[in-house]
Amino acid sequence: xxxxxxxVAKIAALARIKxxxxxxxxxxxxxxxxxxxxxxLAEVDVTGVEPMTAVIPNALRLRAxxxxxxxxxxxxxxxAVLANAPAAEHGFFGVPKVxx
Amino acid sequence: MTxxxxxxxxxxxxxxxxxxxxxxxxxxxxNAAVAGAQDALNAFIVTTPEAALxxxxxxxxxxxxxQTLGKLAxxxxxxxxLFATKGVQTTAASKILEGFVPPYESTVSxxxxxxxxxxxxxxxxxxxxxxxxxxSSAFGHVISxxxxxxxxxxxxxxxxxxxxxxxxxxxxxxxxxxxxxGGSIRQPAAFTGISGIKPTYGRCSRWGIxxxxxxxxxAGPMARTVTDCAIMLEAMAGFDAKDSTSLDVPVPEWAAxxxxxxxxKKVGIPREYRLDGLNEDVAKSWxxxxxxxxxxxxxxxxxxxPHTQYALATYYIIAPAEASSNLARYDGxxxxxxxxPNGAGLQDMYAATRAAGFGPEVxxxxxxxxxxxxxxxxxxxxxxxxxxxALISRDFMAAFEQCDVILTPTAPSAAFALGEKSNPxxxxxxxxxxxxxxxxxxxxxxxxxxxxxxxxxxxxxIIGKPLDEQGVLNAGLAIEARANFVAxxxxxx
Numbered sequence: 001x002x003x004x005x006x007x008v009a010k011i012a013a014l015a016r017i018k019x020x021x022x023x024x025x026x027x028x029x030x031x032x033x034x035x036x037x038x039x040x041l042a043e044v045d046v047t048g049v050e051p052m053t054a055v056i057p058n059a060l061r062l063r064a065x066x067x068x069x070x071x072x073x074x075x076x077x078x079x080a081v082l083a084n085a086p087a088a089e090h091g092f093f094g095v096p097k098v099x100x
Numbered sequence: 101m102t103x104x105x106x107x108x109x110x111x112x113x114x115x116x117x118x119x120x121x122x123x124x125x126x127x128x129x130x131n132a133a134v135a136g137a138q139d140a141l142n143a144f145i146v147t148t149p150e151a152a153l154x155x156x157x158x159x160x161x162x163x164x165x166x167q168t169l170g171k172l173a174x175x176x177x178x179x180x181x182l183f184a185t186k187g188v189q190t191t192a193a194s195k196i197l198e199g200f201v202p203p204y205e206s207t208v209s210x211x212x213x214x215x216x217x218x219x220x221x222x223x224x225x226x227x228x229x230x231x232x233x234x235x236s237s238a239f240g241h242v243i244s245x246x247x248x249x250x251x252x253x254x255x256x257x258x259x260x261x262x263x264x265x266x267x268x269x270x271x272x273x274x275x276x277x278x279x280x281x282g283g284s285i286r287q288p289a290a291f292t293g294i295s296g297i298k299p300t301y302g303r304c305s306r307w308g309i310x311x312x313x314x315x316x317x318x319a320g321p322m323a324r325t326v327t328d329c330a331i332m333l334e335a336m337a338g339f340d341a342k343d344s345t346s347l348d349v350p351v352p353e354w355a356a357x358x359x360x361x362x363x364x365k366k367v368g369i370p371r372e373y374r375l376d377g378l379n380e381d382v383a384k385s386w387x388x389x390x391x392x393x394x395x396x397x398x399x400x401x402x403x404x405x406p407h408t409q410y411a412l413a414t415y416y417i418i419a420p421a422e423a424s425s426n427l428a429r430y431d432g433x434x435x436x437x438x439x440x441p442n443g444a445g446l447q448d449m450y451a452a453t454r455a456a457g458f459g460p461e462v463x464x465x466x467x468x469x470x471x472x473x474x475x476x477x478x479x480x481x482x483x484x485x486x487x488x489x490a491l492i493s494r495d496f497m498a499a500f501e502q503c504d505v506i507l508t509p510t511a512p513s514a515a516f517a518l519g520e521k522s523n524p525x526x527x528x529x530x531x532x533x534x535x536x537x538x539x540x541x542x543x544x545x546x547x548x549x550x551x552x553x554x555x556x557x558x559x560x561x562i563i564g565k566p567l568d569e570q571g572v573l574n575a576g577l578a579i580e581a582r583a584n585f586v587a588x589x590x591x592x593x
Contacts, residue, residue: 015467015470016454017463031467034468037416038481039413041410042484049487049490051483061341072204077203084200086432086437093433095446096449097445
C-alpha cells in the first residue's frame with residue numbers, strides 16, 4: 001500500500017500536526033519508503049497466531065477503592081497539576097473558545 | 101592519589117564508605133568534569149552541580165553519624181532527560197516540553213536517590229528517545245568523546261541514550277541511567293566502549309518516564325563495568341504498583357552473585373544473525389566472544405531464530421503505533437509549549453503546537469503510527485505486527501530450550517559519523533541486532549569487546565531468559581574479564 005499527498009494530509013490532520021505543502025510533499029516518499037519496507041510482514045504465515053499484547057505474562061491488578069491511597073497519584077494537588085500549564089486561569093486549564 | 105573521575109561506581113562507593121575520600125570531594129570532581137566537557141560534548145541538557153553536592157553532603161553526614169549507607173552512597177550519576185525529576189526541567193530533548201518542571205519524581209530516579217546517588221544533571225538524548233545517533237535532540241547533537249585516530253570528524257555516541265553513553269565514556273559521570281525501547285541502552289553502550297543492561301520488561305518501573313512505546317520501554321543502567329551495572333540495576337529495579345506492567349517479583353542480589361565461571365552453561369549462537377556482508381571486524385569480535393565464553397567453561401551451541409529478519413519491520417510498526425498514541429497527550433493544554441496563532445480555535449492550536457514542538461523524526465513516527473492504526477489498515481499492519489511479534493518471542497523461547505544465554509554483536513558497525521545516515525530507513529536498519537530481544541521483553545546487555553580497524557569500540561550483546569539478568573551479567577563478566585578492554589577516548593575537549 002502506498003500513500004499519496006491527500007492521504008498524508010489526512011494522516012497529519014488525524015495526528016493533529018499542521019504541515020506545510022512543502023513538508024507534505026517531502027513526507028510522501030519518506031513514508032512510502034518505510035511502508036514499502038514494512039510490507040515484508042505480509043509474507044509471514046501468521047495463521048492461528050494470537051496477537052501479542054504482553055511480553056511477560058502479567059495480570060492487571062486492581063487497587064483498593066480508597067481515595068488518595070497513594071499520595072503520589074492521589075488528588076488534592078490542583079496547583080501542582082496546573083503549575084506547568086501554558087495558560088491556567090481560576091484553577092482551570094485555559095483553552096481558546098470551543099463554542100461559537 | 102588516583103583521579104576520582106577514573107574510579108568505577110563500585111570504587112567510589114567503597115572509597116566513600118572506607119573514608120578514603122568524601123562524597124563531597126567526588127561530587128566536586130565530577131561537577132568540574134561535567135562543566136569542562138559540556139561545550140564540546142553537549143552531553144547534558146541541564147546540569148545540577150548543587151544537587152550533586154547536596155546529595156553528597158547528606159552521605160558524608162550520614163557516614164559521620166555512623167548510619168548505614170545505601171548501595172550507591174556517594175555516587176553522583178547522570179540521569180537521562182526522559183525521567184521526571186522533581187523541580188528539575190524534564191524535556192525528553194523536545195521543544196514541546198521545554199520548561200516543563202515535574203512536580204513529582206519518577207520511581208526509578210527516586211530509588212537511586214534513596215540508595216545515596218546524587219544528580220549531576222539531565223542527559224541529552226534523541227528526541228522522545230526516537231533515534232540511534234542523538235541527532236534528533238532539540239538541544240543539539242551529542243558528540244561522542246571517541247574519534248578515529250588522526251581525524252576530528254564528530255562521531256555519533258549512539259542513541260537514544262547518547263548523552264548517557266558519551267558522559268560515561270568521557271568519564272564525566274561514573275554511571276548513568278538509560279532507557280531502551282529497541283536498543284537505546286545497548287547500541288550507545290557499544291558505540292562508546294561501555295556496558296549497559298536492559299532488564300526484563302517489567303523489572304524497572306516506567307512510572308515517571310516519558311513514554312515512547314509502552315510495551316517496549318525499559319530503564320536500565322549504563323556504566324563502565326559489568327559489576328557497576330549489576331549494583332546500579334539492583335537500586336533501580338523493583339515492584340511499583342503505579343506501573344500496571346511492573347513485575348511483582350523480588351530483586352535478586354545480582355552483584356553479590358556475579359560469577360564469570362560458565363561451566364555447565366550453554367551459549368546459543370543464532371545463525372540468522374550472521375548476515376550476508378556482515379562487517380568483518382564485527383564478525384571477528386563475535387568470534388572472539390564465542391572463544392572467550394568457551395574459555396569460561398560454556399558450551400557453544402548453534403541455534404535458530406527463524407523470524408529474526410522480520411523483527412525490524414515489526415518494531416517499526418509497533419513502536420510508532422504506541423508512540424502516536426502516547427504522544428497524543430502533548431496538546432499545549434496541560435504542560436509544555438503552546439502555539440496559539442491569532443484567532444485560532446482549539447483544533448488549530450493543537451495542530452500548531454504539535455507542528456512547532458515536535459522534531460521531524462518524532463513527526464514521522466507519529467504519522468506512521470497514526471496510519472497503521474487508522475481504520476482499514478489496523479489489521480493489515482498493527483494486528484499482523486503483533487502476531488509476528490508473538491512468533492519472534494516463540495523463537496526465543498524455543499531457543500532457550502537449548503541454551504541459557506545468546507551471544508550476538510550489539511550493532512552491525514562501530515560508531516558512524518554525525519550526518520552520515522541521512523535516510524531514516526538506513527538509520528532504522530542499524531537496530532537489527534537489538535530489536536528482537538526488545539520485542540520479546542528479554543534481558544539483554546552490551547559489553548565492550550574490542551576496537552575495530554579504525555580504533556572505535558565494538559560491543560557484544562548477551563540476551564537472556566526472562567528474569568535471568570544474572571545469567572546475562574555473568575556471561576558479560578566472563579567476556580569483560582577476557583576482552584581486557586582498557587581503551588578510552590583521548591581527552592580532546
